[in-house]
Amino acid sequence: MNKKTKLILATMTLAFSVFAFSGCSNSDKGNESATSDIKTIESKEVKENIEKSDWIIVDTRENDAFNGWKLDNVSRGGHIKGATDFSAAWLKVDNKDKDTTLDKVLETKGISKDKNIVLYDGNGKDAAEVANYLSNKGYSNLYIYDIKDWAQDSNNPMEAYENYEMLVPSSWVKDLIDGKHPETYDGKDYKVFEVSWGKEQDSPSYLKDGHIPGAIHINTDDIEKGPLWNRVSDEELEKFAVANGITKDTTTVLYGDDSMAAFRVVTILKYMGVEDVRILNGGTNKWVKAGYELEKTANKPVPVKSFGAKVPANKNYIVDLDMAKDIINDKKNSKLVDIRSWEEFIGETSGYDYIKTKGRPAGCVWGHAGTDAQSLQDYRNIDNTMRNKDEIINMWNEWGITPDQRLAFYCGTGWRAAEVLYYADVIGVKNIALYDGGWNEWSGNTGNEPNPIETGDPVKVK
Template sequence: MKKIISLLLMLIFTVSLFSACSKKEQNLTTSTGFKIVSTDELKDKIGNSDYVIVDTRINDAYNGWKLDGVKRGGHIQGATDFAANWLDVDLKDKDAKLLEIAKNKGIVPEKNIVLYDANGKDAERVADFLKKNGYEKLFVYDVKGWAEDETLPMESYKNYTMLVPATWVKDLIDEKNPETFNGGPVKIFEVSWGEDSPDYNAGHIKGAVHINTDEVEEGPMWNKLSDDRLEKFALNNGITADTTVVLYGTDNMAAYRVAVILKYMGVKDVRVLNGGFNAWKREGYEIETAKNAKSPVAEFGVKVPVNKGYIVDLPEAKAILNDKEGSCLVDIRSWVEYIGETSGYDYIKGKGRPAGAVWGHAGSDPNNLQDFRNVDGTMRNANEILAFWKEWGITPDKNLSFFCGTGWRAAEVLYYADVMGLQKISLYDGGWNEWSNTKGLPIEVGEPKR
């Protein structure tokens, strides 16, 4: 009898202990008091309109890269993004600007906000910022648990590998064979205008060579050079069709311009450093000021261009405008350029847009692309881009050709569309400069009738 009573008491103690532990597991909090959500709890919240799931890691992890020991790359299906490093960006009226960004993503105080990371730091940083600004219903989660369960849905951009994190470039330099690199020759280039570039001279990634944008285009139209001259440009820079080419700049717009031209030519592996040189500096990696010389090669390896339809000229642009149901000529200029209040350039006199072109957004002036970039210069959330395009009838099923004044802004947006996985896409290289300087072409000004 004593044995039975003893066993019963032990059983009661074990059950009580288990219940207490389970209760403790369900009520874990961080050192600063934010409730830690379990994977099972989070599964139940997916699709719940009262909850917003937020990825607080760097943009590259959201896009698809496996960083910080996460088994699968990409983000939890349905999650939006608010990277912790945005809190470090130097912005005018920073808190107000960041809260506006949060609001536009649906991260608002009345919702339950689940913030996740993989390093145990980012989610709490964003939670602290939101709490300071009046948010109360804040939770944190470690995404590694989600990524380890193959049955739980995660999303990545189809061609996320075209945009690389600084850590990937560093591993490439250190010959560590980073994710998706298949070996072979590698070239890293800083891209900006001018033969003697102040940006390059001030400091660059170790081993990087300077590309002057005059090497791929010339005035007065600033169209790309002829195919044979582009091949000479590639050979002079040591680029073949099989070279892994990594491009970046202090402002990445010039890098995207060259990236699109290289893809048109037929270079198979073109990468751009997401966020540009600032992403490299943020990681604290080595910077050098010594100039690195170009190392020419004898043969490109394929006949240029391999991807002829990636960049189109005036006849194709006209055909796209005539196909009103299946195609869009997409204007990547500021609103004031689109409606003809300004040409946007001191060397372009004409104002307006090609008749029938639709507005694809840009930034507030010709020198930025804030509608397509996060505050740290990385690519904006694809869902947000697709949403404002849809308002103008710009949808992935159509043949989309992007243009701007002379091809720089539109090249960056074309590259983002490619990262997203859109297929029928191209750059109208001549853009507004060519269109407005060609007699007899139809032009519109003012707000369009929609």
């Protein structure tokens, strides 16, 4: 451990002691006892214990660092191989159910009181915050570690997601618009877009609440239309791109107040052939939490002459009804994955006031989602960043979904499924697509005869 790290840790230990003795309540006295269990640990000890069942290594940094970004001057991106995550940022989320949610997170990740828990960071703050949180909950055997020491030795295994650059931290976007050259950026023309439903004057997340400086508004009505709410024609998509100054070579950064709309649009941009697409991980809230300013003036796009490629250049990224049927019929090598709530999947509700039929395509499998047609909690951390790869794959494995299969994701009209498709892309799953028509099309809601439908719990049905 370097001298700077030791000094930081010594300062934190002193701060904990001062805090404990300065208060007068019973809860403060409990903190004094708990914080005395927080220790420091060296790389040698981490290596000796990392594979032991009674030890767990926890990354407490921002989710972006865990995914692969080099933040806080750490020499290598990603996380210690085998580590799980519990970000200090989650402790600052304003959520009435935060305590219950975080208790479930601890349980899911196996962060239990009977284990030795190594908490690491790169900024000298995050690990201490999580350690204090856990100690106040009665956890002992807590150790603080500096990831910089681990990263400096190339023999120490670290893991980053294959396409981590597709999800960017707010600091990356700030550097981009400030004219810097952030990690993985090739210096080409870039555009930043705020994505939500409605025209810019009707979008509270664009003009009323404010947007990232320089960002242009995209209305989702520009890329999809009813009654199917499928993407518009390839010709219309090309006109949309040209009007917004997007070519196949434009570095395109999208975000939103809730980023689901941005994932919907970015999936279509990838289908069209835009080669460098990015999503701000965690949306507008992450920009604000980082202390960056918003602006409330509208920015107008500057059109380009041409998109620069025949649309779609990445045709297989989105599939339609016939291909969805082929995927269902290829049971050995393929899965049509339902990204809707359990209640939608088993047919208790359609999830939409304009879709009457309930159920699911016969032969599909459940891929998890959230509690209703607008949520995706099973794939997001409490701060709306992407959940970690191992937990996503574990969810899939429950239903026989594996990354080596051909996977097509669908939901009601393509929004939730687009987000999961993008996450699958980030973690490096290869043969993936969005079934654009989703339940809206399959159920016959658009006037065609409905396709084969199932209801009920498939385990009980069998």
